Amino acid sequence: MKRIFRALLNYFIKGLIVVVPIGAAIFLIYWAVSTLDNALNLSDILWTDSKGKPIYIPGLGIVNVLILILVAGILVTNVITEPIKRWFNRWINRLPIFKFLYSSIKDLTEAFVGEEKKFNEPVLVEVNEFGLKKIGFLVQKDLTKLNLPGEVAVYFPLSYSFAGQVVIVSADKVKPIDKSAAQMMKFVISGGVSGLD
Secondary structure, eight states: OHHHHHHHHHHHHHHHHHHHHHHHHHHHHHHHHHHHHHHHOOHHHHOBOTTSOBOOOTTHHHHHHHHHHHHHHHHHHHTOOHHHHHHHHHHHHTOHHHHHHHHHHHHHHHHHHSSSOSSOOEEEEEOSTTOOEEEEEEEESOBGGGTBTTEEEEEEEOTTSSOEEEEEEEGGGEEEOSSOHHHHHHHHHTTTOSOOO
16 A cells, blocks of 8 residues: 555655646746736727727737837837937936836847847856855946956846845956856756756
8 A cells, every 4th residue: 555655655755746837837927928918909999899988909009019010129229320329318318217227128138139149158157265156247348447457247146036236356266157147047057957958
């Protein structure tokens, strides 16, 4: 009886290892997509049935976002000129809180998908005299503008999160890692349990 119970428990644990990550990933994607779709779905405002009741069209919110992003990309690339961009930046500079949020989100977005990706240099940093090392991403190689010559800025992502912290360290404490940035980000965010290929 003990042997059967142990075998069932073993099967249950192995099933748990497979089902929980898949279920959590599907749930998070479904939650993000449905929340975005509900927030940006304009069908209930634009269309009503014969009784005057709003008609909800699933997926229209996501389509609205995709079209908005595509149109914005076309406009910024082909239509919006430098004077308009300067005017927009002057307008944003007059709104301190909005400027702070806008510039922070813009810089973070550009760090992942812009032409100059920022998290593309994984490094190993010696943190203390006992040999403790952390994996991070070199984001600034020259900090002389902060009166810190010979220092660099390293971003350390936190495990199981997209949050992290920027730490200033001596350049001689930083060693490049001969792996791709994507592999190292996955390794750190997974808490070190994702294998390195």
